[in-house]
Amino acid sequence: MTAAKLIRAIFFIEILKGLALTFKTMFTPAVTRRYPKVKRPVQPGFRGLHALAKDENGKMKCVGCGLCGAYCPSKCIYIYTSDGKDHKKVVDRYEIEVLRCIYCGFCVEACPFGAITLSEHYEYSDYSREPFYMTKDKLLSNWDKHFAGEKGKRYFRDFWRPKSEDFIGYEGQAMFKGIKNEK
Amino acid sequence: MYIDLMLNIGMILLKIAVVIGVALLHVAYATYWERKVIGHMQVRLGPIEVGPHGLLQPIADGVKLFFKEDIIPANADKPLFYIAPVIFFVSTMTALSVLPFFEGFVIADINIGLLFLFAMSSLGAYGIIISGWSSNSKYAFLGGLRSASQVISYEIAMGMSLVGVMIMAGSLNLSDIVKAQQQYPTGMFAVPQFLGFFIFTVSALAETNRLPFDLPEAESELVAGYFTEYSGFRFALFFLGEYTGMLVMSSISAICFLGGWTVPQFITGWFPFLLQLPAWFWVLVFLAKVYAFMFFYYWVRATLPRYRYDQLMSIGWKMLIPLALLNIVVTAMVKILL
Numbered sequence: 001m002t003a004a005k006l007i008r009a010i011f012f013i014e015i016l017k018g019l020a021l022t023f024k025t026m027f028t029p030a031v032t033r034r035y036p037k038v039k040r041p042v043q044p045g046f047r048g049l050h051a052l053a054k055d056e057n058g059k060m061k062c063v064g065c066g067l068c069g070a071y072c073p074s075k076c077i078y079i080y081t082s083d084g085k086d087h088k089k090v091v092d093r094y095e096i097e098v099l100r101c102i103y104c105g106f107c108v109e110a111c112p113f114g115a116i117t118l119s120e121h122y123e124y125s126d127y128s129r130e131p132f133y134m135t136k137d138k139l140l141s142n143w144d145k146h147f148a149g150e151k152g153k154r155y156f157r158d159f160w161r162p163k164s165e166d167f168i169g170y171e172g173q174a175m176f177k178g179i180k181n182e183k
Numbered sequence: 184m185y186i187d188l189m190l191n192i193g194m195i196l197l198k199i200a201v202v203i204g205v206a207l208l209h210v211a212y213a214t215y216w217e218r219k220v221i222g223h224m225q226v227r228l229g230p231i232e233v234g235p236h237g238l239l240q241p242i243a244d245g246v247k248l249f250f251k252e253d254i255i256p257a258n259a260d261k262p263l264f265y266i267a268p269v270i271f272f273v274s275t276m277t278a279l280s281v282l283p284f285f286e287g288f289v290i291a292d293i294n295i296g297l298l299f300l301f302a303m304s305s306l307g308a309y310g311i312i313i314s315g316w317s318s319n320s321k322y323a324f325l326g327g328l329r330s331a332s333q334v335i336s337y338e339i340a341m342g343m344s345l346v347g348v349m350i351m352a353g354s355l356n357l358s359d360i361v362k363a364q365q366q367y368p369t370g371m372f373a374v375p376q377f378l379g380f381f382i383f384t385v386s387a388l389a390e391t392n393r394l395p396f397d398l399p400e401a402e403s404e405l406v407a408g409y410f411t412e413y414s415g416f417r418f419a420l421f422f423l424g425e426y427t428g429m430l431v432m433s434s435i436s437a438i439c440f441l442g443g444w445t446v447p448q449f450i451t452g453w454f455p456f457l458l459q460l461p462a463w464f465w466v467l468v469f470l471a472k473v474y475a476f477m478f479f480y481y482w483v484r485a486t487l488p489r490y491r492y493d494q495l496m497s498i499g500w501k502m503l504i505p506l507a508l509l510n511i512v513v514t515a516m517v518k519i520l521l
Contacts, residue, residue: 032228
């Protein structure tokens with residue numbers, strides 16, 4: 001054992017170093033975020049509670065095609081439609097079992113009309129299961145609550161509008177109606 | 184004659200009530216302080232929600248423990264299971280009775296004060312062993328066994344580290360030990376008895392089952408060690424006993440090595456007005472020393488990992504006891520020669 005090692009062993013240099021470090025750390029500000037009082041800002045594109053989008057006239061955008069329900073990996077979207085006036089399709093019930101949802105966002109991608117969206121809202125814990133069964137009315141009121149104002153509009157535009165709106169085909173390509181051929 | 188006696192008894196009872204009340208309050212807030220210190224050392228906040236800065240946290244904890252369900256294992260040895268926390272708690276609380284907090288304030292000013300403290304801390308080990316045995320659980324039993332061997336091993340080193348103090352003070356009475364330190368220019372035995380102070384500090388950590396020697400209650404191996412099966416108020420008794428034990432150990436350290444309630448003479452030489460202050464003022468000096476030592480406990484806990492069991496034993500038997508013996512020999516030689 002060399003002299004330096006002996007001195008280090010006798011005076012516990014390593015332990016003293018550790019003590020100095022913890023003492024210094026004691027005076028640095030804590031990193032704790034006091035959650036209910038101080039909320040963490042949600043990241044862009046956060047997938048939270050579902051909402052059914054409304055158009056400018058306040059009418060539901062959903063047409064009841066059922067693509068979201070067909071696409072859903074956990075099969076938690078239930079859609080019931082019926083024959084309405086002039087053989088128009090009427091969406092009677094649009095229901096999501098939120099407790100089974102895995103928040104993959106496939107329903108949003110599947111929707112050709114940007115009717116189903118995921119909001120930034122994530123604080124919806126409750127004491128029973130019923131509040132987590134989202135009916136059409138609840139989903140529509142979610143839209144009013146969480147996509148209200150300029151902020152909600154921007155959030156919807158940036159993340160949840162139909163991807164087909166961005167699609168530009170080459171000249172002469174066969175297209176569905178309503179998709180712009182050129183920008 | 185009778186009135187004198189009654190007054191005396193009343194006075195002693197009053198002192199006991201004051202000491203127990205203050206000590207329990209200190210213990211409650213020692214837990215708060217520990218959580219705060221360790222929290223900040225780990226870049227956390229510690230308790231902060233209950234009351235301003237979390238100051239009501241110990242009270243909330245106490246109320247919670249009091250109303251918790253008291254579960255007793257079906258196969259436990261019931262009488263021993265009931266008595267174990269009481270033994271532990273009573274023995275640590277009894278140790279408070281011989282501590283001089285300031286000039287003239289001590290419940291029992293006995294001549295064997297230091298020996299009495301050792302006796303009480305050994306008695307506390309019985310509570311731990313009995314609780315480990317009577318719980319009828321592997322974790323508790325292992326914790327109890329570990330605690331027994333650890334306390335016995337480190338009691339030797341601790342007792343011998345204080346022999347140097349006894350030699351220098353020429354007394355076992357704690358008040359006399361404090362007064363003897365006034366005769367030295369540094370005003371505290373920690374300087375001439377630095378080796379004894381070091382040994383005492385290390386073995387005090389082991390004696391109170393604190394990190395880095397908390398093997399009897401090693402969470403990662405033994406759940407909670409000897410009090411795994413205890414819940415509710417019985418658990419609280421163990422908890423209180425443990426923190427009172429810390430308070431007692433810090434007080435012994437303050438009294439025997441740091442000069443108790445006194446300050447070194449050169450300081451009173453610089454500031455002569457200090458001598459005019461009333462006797463109770465010096466309890467603040469005493470408490471400052473106790474708190475410094477308790478802060479050291481927390482600091483070590485936040486810094487060091489747990490030792491392995493064989494390391495613990497080899498530190499105790501191969502390092503601390505020979506060092507303590509050396510300290511006794513050197514101190515005695517110096518005492519004879521001077």
